[in-house]
Amino acid sequence: MTTETPAPARAFHCRCGVAYVPAAFARLEPVRVLDMADIAPLVVRWPEDTVVDVRACSGCAAPIARLARR
């Protein structure tokens, strides 16, 4: 069952000024998802269930990223 109750989602902005709430970000064209195998060589510690979700901005097509849980 789906309800239209707005969740208190925090919007974030692309550098071109377009703002996205998480649901809107999820609808953008996916560029790639960086998982632990990609990130582990770059950081001391990375949570196993967290990925970096990279998507193309609908305003300027620049890649924008946010953390997501698997």
Ligand SMILES: [Zn+2]
């Ligand atoms: Zn943009």
